[in-house]
Amino acid sequence: MPRLAQENIANENRPLTLRDVSEASGVSEMTVSRVLRNRGDVSEATRTKVLEAAKSLGYVPNKIAGALASQRVNLVAVIIPSLGNLVFPEVMTGISEILDDTDLQPVVGVTHYKPEREEAVLYEMLSWRPSGVIIAGLEHTDASRAMLRAAGIPIVEIMDSDGEPVDAVVGISHRRAGREMAKAIVQAGYTRIGFLGTKMPLDHRARKRFEGFTEALAKEGLEIADQEFYEGGSALVKGREMTEAILTRTPDLDFLYYSNDMIGAGGLLYCLDKGIAVPGQIGLAGFNGLRLLDGLPKQLATMDACRAEIGREAARLIAAHAGDTSAGGERHVLTPKLQYGATLKRR
Amino acid sequence: MPRLAQENIANENRPLTLRDVSEASGVSEMTVSRVLRNRGDVSEATRTKVLEAAKSLGYVPNKIAGALASQRVNLVAVIIPSLGNLVFPEVMTGISEILDDTDLQPVVGVTHYKPEREEAVLYEMLSWRPSGVIIAGLEHTDASRAMLRAAGIPIVEIMDSDGEPVDAVVGISHRRAGREMAKAIVQAGYTRIGFLGTKMPLDHRARKRFEGFTEALAKEGLEIADQEFYEGGSALVKGREMTEAILTRTPDLDFLYYSNDMIGAGGLLYCLDKGIAVPGQIGLAGFNGLRLLDGLPKQLATMDACRAEIGREAARLIAAHAGDTSAGGERHVLTPKLQYGATLKRR
C-alpha cells in the first residue's frame, strides 16, 4: 500500500522524503529530483518553488536510495595502514585537494598494517560500491586481490612501485630509495654503518628500503655493522634509546640510517645531547622528508617520499576514470629526492 | 521485466547480486540473505552450500540496497577540522578502538576549520543516513545545527564543553584549561607573560583557552605583556621564529604560553639554542600533551586534552544509542591535567 499524505501528518518525526517536498511544492517527485540534482530542464519558477520548499522543510536527500536507483556512488575508498603515522594524513591531503574539485568523496579505512584487517575493510568498503579504490601498498591477501580485480572499478595502489599492481599504481621505489641513500652515504666516506628501524614485518615499504640499502652497500663491499629494531612507544624517545643502545654496543659506528624521520630526529637529539659531532663524527639520515621536523636544531638528512604528490596523482587517476571499469593500468613511478640536510656530509 | 538467468549468462561482467548466489546454490534469495547476515534459522547444510557458492562467485553484498531495505546504516559520521593536526588522528584512534567492537564504522569528514565546509560535509554525510554523528566543537552555522537537530539520530559534539550542545557532548573546558594554566604560572612566580598562538579566528577552542587565560591573569592583577600570532608553515619553525620575535620586542618576558605543543617545542628548541635558562630565566608551556614530543631535550609543560578518551567516550555514547533518535543529551566534561614537565617551575 502506498504511503498516504494523511499518514505523514500523523507521524511528525518521520524522516523526510522526496514526496514531502513534492507535496509541499505541488509538483511531481520527479521534478523535485531534477531540481535538486540540477539535471534536465526545469522552469525557473518551478525550480525556485521546489528549492524553497526543500529548504523550509529541511530536506536532506537520501543518497542511499539515489545510489541504488542510479547505480552511481560518488565515494572513493581510501585504504591506508594508519592515521597516526603522519605520512598518511599527508597522502589524504593530496587526495582531498584533487577530489574537492570533483563530486567524488574520499572515505578512509584503516588496516593497522594487518592483512586480515585490510581484507575486512576492503570487503566493507566494496559493499558500498564505490567509484574507485585507492589502497596503500602492493602486498595484499589473495582474497583481497581477487576482490579488487572483481570489483570492476578503477583501483590505484599507492606509495610503492616494487611489485605487480592489480590495476594502476602511483608510488616510489623503496628499494631504489634505500639504494640511493646507501650510495650517498658511501660516497660521503662513511664505512661503519648502523641501521635502525621498526620491528614490523608487515611494513613492506620499510622492508624494501632496508633490502635496497643492504644490497647497494654490498655492491660497495660493505655490510651493515649493527642494527636495532623497535616497536610501539613514542618514536622520538625510541630513537634516543635505540641510538644509545646501538652506540653502546658498537661505538665505532660512523653512520646511522633510520627507517623513518621521527626516530632519526630522536637519534639526532641524542647525539647533540651527548656532544657527538654530527655529521663529522657520526652521520645520520632518516626517511620521509617530514616538514613537521623542519625546526630541529639540525636539518636531518632524509628522502622525500612524495606523499602529497602521490595522493594527488592517485586522485587524478580515479577522477579521470570514474565510471570506468579500471584505471587503465597506468604506472606512475615518482623519484624521491635525497635531502642532505645538515647530518650527511656532501662529497 | 524481471531479469532472467539467460541475460546473466550473456553479460559476463555484470556485478553479482543475491540472485546469482541464489541460483548457484539452489535456494531462494531470502535464504541467501539470511545466511550472509547470520540472521534467522537456516539449516547447517543450506548454510554451507550458500557460503560456498558466495565465496566461489566472489560475491560482495550490496550494502546500498541492504541499507535502503532495512532502513539501517552502520556508519557513524565523524566530522573534524583537520587530519594534519595530530590531535584529530588521536581522537579517531579512540573512536575506532570502541567502534571496532561493534558493527559500526566511522566515516571521516574534514572541514578545514571552515563553517561553510562543515555545513557541506555534514549535509553530504547526513544524506547517507548514518546511525550517529560525532562532530568537533560546539560552534556551527544555524543551518548545521538545524540539520543536526532534524536528523533524528544521536549527535555527540566533542572536544569542547563551553557552550550549548545540540544533543550530547564530550569534552573539556578550554576556558578552564586556560585559567588553570594561568594560575599555575602565576603561582610559580612568573609575572611578565607572553602569549603565542595561531591566527585562526575560527579555532574556537584556542580562543577559549586564550580567554580563560587572560581572565585568570586579570584576577591576579596581571595582563599579558606581549603576544604573537602565526598562520601556516611548519609549527616547529614558526615556534622558533615567533619566540625570537617576541623576545626581541619584549626582552624582559619571563614566561611564554603557546597555544599548542608544536610551537611550544619550537620555542623550547630556540631557547636552548640561545642558552636561555628554562625554566629559570624563562618558563614555557604549551597545550595538548602530545606524546609525539616526549623525546625533546626537556619535557614541555602542557595540559593533556584527553583526546583519545574523548574519542572513546563519544564512540561509547553513539554505540549505546545506535538506533535511537538522540544520544540522550548526556554531558561528559573531562578534566585536563596540568603536566609541569621541565619548563615550568613548581612552587
Next chain:
DNA sequence: TAGATGTCTGTTAGCGCTATCATGCACCAT
C-alpha cells in the same frame, strides 16, 4: 489421530530514489 509446536524456506511488498519513456503544450514553418 488430530492438533499443536517448532524448524526451515519461500512469497510478497516495499525502502526512496532515478532512468526512461510518454505526454501536454506552445511555437513555428508550411
Next chain:
DNA sequence: ATGGTGCATGATAGCGCTAACAGACATCTA
C-alpha cells in the same frame, strides 16, 4: 489547419536488498 520542433512535466518500472508474513514439513503431545 497540419505537423513538426522544443521545452517542461508526469507516469511507470525498477535498482538489490530485507521485513513480515505465509507455508511446508517433521516432531511432539494428549
